[in-house]
């Protein structure tokens with residue numbers, strides 16, 4: 001770490017690239033932000049087919065050192081319940097969960113992928129994400145011509161989803177909506193509920209560009225709404241936009257996550273600290289942040305609040 005004084009402001013240069021400014025009496029600074037008890041529900045790490053900044057063990061150690069309570073490992077193409085079990089065996093004092101994303105690599109809407117996951121030793125496969133990069137909405141909204149996985153056909157959920165939803169319900173898993181469209185999400189929430197699914201998370205809800213009415217309908221249907229730091233880091237979303245939605249809909253409906261792990265992004269821990277700082281500076285209370293970063297993700301995962 002290198003310290004230097006520039007124009008009366010102490011700059012702390014952390015090797016590895018991050019530049020932090022500490023000014024007494026100014027807005028809350030990232031270094032002072034505690035991540036104790038935090039759960040990051042959206043962690044990317046290697047090995048992966050995309051470049052990642054850290055591997056599973058490194059992110060487990062980093063988040064454990066930061067005092068965090070847990071992480072959920074997400075890979076778009078392969079199941080992570082086994083990786084969660086391996087990492088948890090190596091790093092004490094942190095809960096590590098995995099799941100499966102129903103993209104083409106696991107056969108799309110393939111109940112067998114879920115059936116096998118829940119039988120893996122350790123029982124840490126906790127999340128089933130509907131298709132993400134292979135979602136019909138995601139592929140077609142960008143004008144892509146790649147093959148995709150449909151969650152709806154002729155206005156109805158595809159029949160294979162019934163078995164997926166039943167498996168999610170029977171095994172107390174979390175159903176995450178992946179990159180389904182807002183219209184699909186609203187129909188799928190109802191359909192999942194009919195099959196007894198209790199825990200539903202709308203994956204980075206605003207990336208799929210829902211109307212405010214649709215977001216309110218998702219909240220009214222008791223789905224939790226994920227808001228990620230990565231979108232803000234990229235400049236695709238603003239903190240003020242998040243804050244206005246939280247003020248309108250209520251913090252009890254939201255889950256903060258990082259969605260970090262890209263090779264060129266800040267670390268998960270740095271991202272979450274910046275996230276908390278940004279929310280505090282925008283006027284959210286620590287109680288609201290606590291709900292979104294600690295209690296709501298704990299509830300989804302069946303942990304004590």
Ligand SMILES: [Zn+2]
Nearest residue numbers: 042044074259
């Ligand atoms: Zn992600």
